Amino acid sequence: MADRELTMAAAISEGIAQEMQNDEKVFVMGEDVGKYGGIFGATGGLLDKFGAERVIDTPISETAFIGAATGAAAEGMRPIVELMFVDFFGVCMDQIYNHMAKNTYMSGGIVNLPVVLTTAIGGGYNDAAQHSQCLYSIFAHIPGLKIVVPSNAYDAKGLMIQAIQDDNPVMYFFHKGIMGLPWMAYLTGSTNHVPEESYTIPFGQAKIVREGTDVTLVTLSQMVHKSTAAAEKLAQDGISVEIIDLRTIVPLDKDTVLNSVRKTGRLCIADEDYLSFGLSGEIAALVAENLDTVKLNGPVKRLAVPDVPIPYSRPLEQTIIPQAEHIESIVREMMN
Amino acid sequence: MEPTKEHLLWMYEQMIIIRNFEETMANVYLEGKLPPDIQDGLAFDIGSGLVPGEMHLAAGQEPVAVGSCVHLTDNDTVTGTHRPHHFAIAKGISLKPLAAEMFGKVTGLGRGKGGHMHLFSLDKKFGCSGIVGAGMPQACGAALAAKMQGKDWVTVTFFGEGAANQGAFHESLNLAAIWKLPVIFICEDNKYAISVTRQESTAIANNADRAIGYGIPGVRVENNDAVEVYDVVGEAVARARRGEGPSLIEVSTDRYFGHFQGDAEAYRPENEVKKLRENDPIERLQKQLKDGGMTESEETRIQERSKAAVQEAYTFARESAYPDASEATRHVFV
Numbered sequence: 001m002a003d004r005e006l007t008m009a010a011a012i013s014e015g016i017a018q019e020m021q022n023d024e025k026v027f028v029m030g031e032d033v034g035k036y037g038g039i040f041g042a043t044g045g046l047l048d049k050f051g052a053e054r055v056i057d058t059p060i061s062e063t064a065f066i067g068a069a070t071g072a073a074a075e076g077m078r079p080i081v082e083l084m085f086v087d088f089f090g091v092c093m094d095q096i097y098n099h100m101a102k103n104t105y106m107s108g109g110i111v112n113l114p115v116v117l118t119t120a121i122g123g124g125y126n127d128a129a130q131h132s133q134c135l136y137s138i139f140a141h142i143p144g145l146k147i148v149v150p151s152n153a154y155d156a157k158g159l160m161i162q163a164i165q166d167d168n169p170v171m172y173f174f175h176k177g178i179m180g181l182p183w184m185a186y187l188t189g190s191t192n193h194v195p196e197e198s199y200t201i202p203f204g205q206a207k208i209v210r211e212g213t214d215v216t217l218v219t220l221s222q223m224v225h226k227s228t229a230a231a232e233k234l235a236q237d238g239i240s241v242e243i244i245d246l247r248t249i250v251p252l253d254k255d256t257v258l259n260s261v262r263k264t265g266r267l268c269i270a271d272e273d274y275l276s277f278g279l280s281g282e283i284a285a286l287v288a289e290n291l292d293t294v295k296l297n298g299p300v301k302r303l304a305v306p307d308v309p310i311p312y313s314r315p316l317e318q319t320i321i322p323q324a325e326h327i328e329s330i331v332r333e334m335m336n
Numbered sequence: 337m338e339p340t341k342e343h344l345l346w347m348y349e350q351m352i353i354i355r356n357f358e359e360t361m362a363n364v365y366l367e368g369k370l371p372p373d374i375q376d377g378l379a380f381d382i383g384s385g386l387v388p389g390e391m392h393l394a395a396g397q398e399p400v401a402v403g404s405c406v407h408l409t410d411n412d413t414v415t416g417t418h419r420p421h422h423f424a425i426a427k428g429i430s431l432k433p434l435a436a437e438m439f440g441k442v443t444g445l446g447r448g449k450g451g452h453m454h455l456f457s458l459d460k461k462f463g464c465s466g467i468v469g470a471g472m473p474q475a476c477g478a479a480l481a482a483k484m485q486g487k488d489w490v491t492v493t494f495f496g497e498g499a500a501n502q503g504a505f506h507e508s509l510n511l512a513a514i515w516k517l518p519v520i521f522i523c524e525d526n527k528y529a530i531s532v533t534r535q536e537s538t539a540i541a542n543n544a545d546r547a548i549g550y551g552i553p554g555v556r557v558e559n560n561d562a563v564e565v566y567d568v569v570g571e572a573v574a575r576a577r578r579g580e581g582p583s584l585i586e587v588s589t590d591r592y593f594g595h596f597q598g599d600a601e602a603y604r605p606e607n608e609v610k611k612l613r614e615n616d617p618i619e620r621l622q623k624q625l626k627d628g629g630m631t632e633s634e635e636t637r638i639q640e641r642s643k644a645a646v647q648e649a650y651t652f653a654r655e656s657a658y659p660d661a662s663e664a665t666r667h668v669f670v
Contacts, residue, residue, distance in 0.1 A: 035603045036531040059501035059537035060468050060529050088467065091502065125383030126440070127390050128451035130466040183380040183598050308668050312451030313440030314388055316664040 006194040007180025009041030011153035012118075015160035016043065016080060018198045020050055023078060026164055029056035029065055030082030030118075039084055040120050040179050062092035066117065070100045070169075073113040078164060083119040086135045086173065100169045101144035115170070116163045121149075122175035122222055122272060123321050125184055129309035132317075134221070134271075136173050137278035140249050146170040146203060147250040151178065151224040152190045155247055158201030165200065175222040175272075187225035204251035208260070212242035215331050216260040218283050219270040220246040223322065227270055230327035239335055249279060257283060258290055265297035266334050270327050275304035301330050337570035339563060341628065343406050345638070347562045348625055350405075351398040351618045352642040354422045357431065358395040358593075360646055361421075361438070365391050365597050380598050386654070387438050389451055392419035396560070396592035399617045400524050401426040403565025403587075404492055407573040413478040413491040415471030416464030417524075418453045423494055427462045429455070431649035441656035448659045449667070469495060469502035472521065476508050479517035479582075490518040490576040492569075497586070498529030500543045509584065513550040518576035520569065521584045526591040531603035547584040557587040560617050563624070590615075 006014065020026045027050075028043055034057040037044035047055040058065040062083060069081035083089060089096065096117065103111045123132030140147045146168055150156040156174065163170040178190035209224060210231055219227045224245045231241040242260050246253065261267050267287055269280040280302040287294055303322040311317055339347070368374075368385030375381060382389065394401070397419070405414065405426035416423035424434055429445070437444030438452045445455050453466035461478075465471055475493030482489035499505055500523055512519045523543050527534050540546070547554025553572070557564045565587055572583035590612040594601045626635070 032530045032532060034531075039530070057532045057536060059532065060498040061501045061503075063503050090467065091469070091504070126388035126451070128454060128466070129449075130453065131390065182378055183382050185375045185378065185381050185383055306665065308665050309449075311449040311659075311664055312389065312437075312446075312454070313442075313448035313659055313663075315658045315661065316440075316449065319661050320664045 004193060004196065005191055006153045007041070007191045008150065008153045008156045008174065009038075009044060009179040009181065011157040011194045012042045012160050012174065013044045013046060014194070015157040016164070017046060017049055019161055019164040020046070020054060025076065026078045026080065027054040027056065028080045028082070029058050029069065031058055031060060031084050033057060033082050038082065040174065040176055041181060042082065042118055042174060042179070062088060063095055066092045067095035067099065069115045069117070070095060070103070070113055073115045074103070074111050078114045080116040080118060080164065083117060085131050086119040086121045087130050087133050089135070096139070097142045101142050104168065105144060112167045113169050114167045116160075116172055117169065118172045118174065120176050121173045122177055123310050123317060124177050124222070126312060126314055126317055128312035132310040134173070134273040136171075136249060137273050139171050140279070144169065145250060146248065148172045148203065148248050149220045150174065150247060151221050151245050152192050153180070153194050154192050155201055155207070157194050158199050159247065161198055162200040162203060166203070173221070178222045178225065187222060187229070189225040189228060190222070201247070203248045204253050206247055206253035206256040207245045208242060208256065209245045210241065210243040212240035212264065214240045214264055215266040215268055215334055216242050216244065216257070216264045217268050217270060217327070217331070218244045218246065218257055220249070221272065223270045223272055226322070226324040227327055229324040230331065233328050234331055239331060241331060254286055257286060258294060261287055261294050261296070265295055267296070268301040268303065268327075268330060268334060270322055271302070271304040272321060273304060274307055275302060276307050278304065280304050298334055301334055303327060303330055337567045339406070339566045343566065344563070344621070344625060344628070345630070347402040347406055347566065348618070348621050349638045349642060350402045350426050351562065351621065352638060353431070353645060354398045354401065354425050355395055355618060356642055356646040357421060357425060357649070358393045360650055361387070361391065362393060362593065362597060364650060382598060391452060391597040392595065393593045393597065394419050394422040396590040396612065397524055397526060398422055399560050399562040399565050400494070400522060400587040400589050403562040404520070404522055404569045406566060407570050408490070408492065410460060411487065411489045413461040413475065413489070415475045415491070415493045416455070416462065417471065417494055417496060417499070418464070418466045418468070420453065420455055420464040423464065424455050424457070424462055427460045429457050429460050429462060431645055432652040435649040435653035436656050439653040439656065440658060441653055442659040442663065443652070443656040447663060449663065469499040469504035471495060472504050472508035475519050476511050476517055479512065479519040480515065482518060488577045490520060490573055492520045492522060494522050494524060496529065497523055497525040497527070497534050497543060498532070498537065499523070500546065501537060509546070509550045509552070509582070512582035513552050516579070516581035518579070519582045520572045520576055521582060522569065523584070523586040525586050525588050528591065528595065530595045542586065544584055544586040552582050552584060554584040557585065560587070560589045560615070562617060562621055
């Protein structure tokens with residue numbers, strides 16, 4: 001069915017289900033992943049299909065169950081483990097960054113850890129400072145973790161199947177605002193056509209979601225849809241924006257970014273993570289390191305959360321998380 | 337430890353205020369979140385309305401808060417949870433800035449920047465967190481500070497039964513025990529960690545038994561009853577004030593609403609809440625007070641006073657201003 005559309009949540013759980021069908025070593029665990037189907041729906045329907053032995057509701061013991069995922073993976077299982085909100089990583093980070101990320105290296109490559117760690121990111125619905133962050137840059141900073149950040153249902157399924165089949169630890173970040181939840185406002189674009197059959201999307205291949213000639217807008221996750229809305233407005237005034245959806249940031253598709261900036265001569269990065277020491281700086285550095293082959297027509301611009309915790313109050317939150325209007329106005333400035 | 341009549345009346349009135357505050361919030365929270373005022377295709381929009389974001393209400397869990405805080409003064413510290421309103425109210429935080437914080441207004445406890453899971457008061461020595469188990473280590477620190485300064489101040493740290501499976505719980509109990517800190521660890525067992533039941537998540541039936549592993553007293557209160565909580569926590573607070581160290585208490589309690597407002601609660605047996613409400617702790621204390629001689633006019637006065645205070649707080653919150661945009665970048669550092 002060519003017109004078969006799924007929400008991102010349904011696409012993720014379908015991808016997981018297909019891999020669970022194919023490989024009995026794949027299993028799921030985390031808080032509320034079973035009966036509840038995942039607080040954000042990423043494991044919806046899996047308990048009914050596969051039973052409580054393979055879809056395991058855990059206690060609130062992230063160090064134990066995320067560490068257990070690493071341990072089970074070392075024994076040849078292929079766990080998918082959910083950290084409910086990325087903001088909760090503080091209670092279990094040691095198991096992630098000192099063990100899941102490093103055991104392969106420290107063992108000289110003999111320990112393989114095919115774990116997928118899924119987690120919810122993002123704000124915009126006023127869940128305040130401890131439930132609204134993106135934080136993927138923190139994990140991308142740690143060698144040994146692949147970092148997947150999908151923007152839509154089609155990509156989400158293909159990237160999930162790829163993640164499960166990968167023999168390395170993969171962190172898979174889904175933005176709550178694009179999961180297609182019936183209880184949260186959404187930006188159109190994330191619910192899209194998803195083929196029923198299994199397919200993969202290789203890591204490290206960004207997608208040019210809109211071609212343009214004036215400005216390269218590098219982005220990911222929910223910000224792709226805000227960027228698209230901004231680009232449509234800008235097009236009405238003759239400003240042509242090329243939007244690159246990174247899809248994975250480890251590995252990072254440097255060539256697609258550089259080739260686009262070579263064409264447009266202008267770079268803007270739109271990110272929902274914190275501004276400093278993160279993704280936007282990394283992309284800017286990539287271009288800076290290649291100025292021998294990239295000619296810029298103006299300074300690089302970055303839009304991100306301006307190094308403050310996410311405030312609760314609605315008007316403040318909407319001010320500090322970059323919106324389509326912010327993208328539109330920064331691009332206009334770049335063209336002046 | 338038997339409560340005085342004055343303490344009984346205080347607990348009763350506080351429970352009525354808490355219930356009223358939470359039930360009012362349950363209604364206010366829905367304003368602007370339902371069709372047709374929201375985006376097409378949604379049943380509910382968590383980010384819309386006067387009070388956007390998650391909302392965790394504590395109706396049904398009043399006894400643990402009032403039966404504990406009745407023993408505390410403004411010198412004693414309390415750390416709460418992501419479901420914190422009953423603790424904040426019982427610790428004496430004014431209803432107006434409390435409500436205003438939930439509306440994201442500049443008159444709120446944290447100038448609207450914290451939200452309902454992140455409530456702070458210096459005057460009342462209160463703090464809470466949206467992270468499960470996070471209050472316990474900080475409670476140890478507050479207690480350590482009191483001890484180092486030679487004060488008889490105590491710290492009460494509340495947490496859910498789900499948090500008793502976090503490392504922070506076990507590490508804090510051990511730390512408090514070896515340093516003989518004046519901390520009272522109070523576990524609210526409302527039977528659910530969102531959808532995961534206590535039986536599914538916890539190896540033993542009684543979390544208070546975990547005290548044995550740290551060589552400290554552990555008591556479970558089997559009924560959701562303010563007077564029973566009063567008795568057990570009173571002993572633990574007195575013990576801590578005498579410098580005899582920490583205690584662990586678990587209180588069986590009931591969550592009347594969902595984990596958050598909007599939770600479909602498909603994991604909960606049908607009619608469970610209806611049955612729980614038949615054993616309501618406020619009605620029980622009311623009966624006890626009436627049997628002990630509380631007059632109709634006393635009862636009416638308490639009810640009216642409580643209702644008026646809550647209404648005034650919500651009116652204040654509605655009418656207060658939002659913070660100016662420049663507030664967003666203030667207070668990252670002092």
